[in-house]
Amino acid sequence: xxxxxxxxxxxxxxxxxxxxxxxxxxxxxxxxxxxxxxxxxxxxxxxxxxxxxxxxxxxxxxxxxxxxxxxxxxxxxxxxxxxxxxxxxxxxxxxxxxxxxxxxxxxxxxxxxxxxxxxxxxxxxxxxxxxxxxxxxxxxxxxxxxxxxxxxxxxxxxxxxxxxxxxxxxxxxxxxxxxxxxxxxxxxxxxxxxxxxxxxxxxxxxxxxxxxxxxxxxxxxxxxxxxxxxxxxxxxxxxxxxxxxxxxxxxxxxxxxxxxxxxxxx
Numbered sequence: 683x684x685x686x687x688x689x690x691x692x693x694x695x696x697x698x699x700x701x702x703x704x705x706x707x708x709x710x711x712x713x714x715x716x717x718x719x720x721x722x723x724x725x726x727x728x729x730x731x732x733x734x735x736x737x738x739x740x741x742x743x744x745x746x747x748x749x750x751x752x753x754x755x756x757x758x759x760x761x762x763x764x765x766x767x768x769x770x771x772x773x774x775x776x777x778x779x780x781x782x783x784x785x786x787x788x789x790x791x792x793x794x795x796x797x798x799x800x801x802x803x804x805x806x807x808x809x810x811x812x813x814x815x816x817x818x819x820x821x822x823x824x825x826x827x828x829x830x831x832x833x834x835x836x837x838x839x840x841x842x843x844x845x846x847x848x849x850x851x852x853x854x855x856x857x858x859x860x861x862x863x864x865x866x867x868x869x870x871x872x873x874x875x876x877x878x879x880x881x882x883x884x885x886x887x888x889x890x891x892x893x894x895x896x897x898x899x900x901x902x903x904x905x906x907x908x909x910x911x912x913x914x915x916x917x918x919x920x921x922x923x924x925x926x927x928x929x930x931x932x933x934x935x936x937x938x939x940x941x942x943x944x945x946x947x948x
Contacts, residue, residue, distance in 0.1 A: 700751035701744035710740035717788030723750035834860025898926035
């Protein structure tokens, strides 16, 4: 029997973080904190959270600042602010030592947290995320992507057809003339500003906990990045999931779950 509670945590800078705690009866086998990617929301983890909870794990999901039901226009969107949000949740909910599982930008946050707060982290699972390196065109690329959305969508079905997954439609807001994104465009673009100028290989090399890197067969990681990650930390386990693009957790949820179970048992 799993008890599910949803509430909000307020950070020192006034940002409200909406989060959900899936807590099994008795002592959990282990504890997970799941971090979604850019322009996403915690509901993307519903399937995985249910699977892990059924196995006796405690699973906490949350909407990152500027996303979902959390503060839409926070005071800052720096990488450090995102890390401190996750740290605040771990401490407030007494999750440590926690397994961090993050997708894309959420995986990057998890990586930085594991590097800077090793005592809080039991293990690290990254989905389509890594240290990367300077990408000057990234903010413009994200802005162009957001501007390509044919909003307002006339229906949720039309939105799902364009966005690719039903999960991406759940935070759309209905207005008189159709459905619109619930996030602030400037906030989303600003969230990748540091990734445009900074590489994080030093942080990756400092991580000491067991690590699993999951890559989609048709994902968007840079060519050579996974190999370089393994070169610098040879004990990292790499799994490539077939028939999956960047959103591995939505493209192939069962294969993702199997990969996680295999990692935990190993």
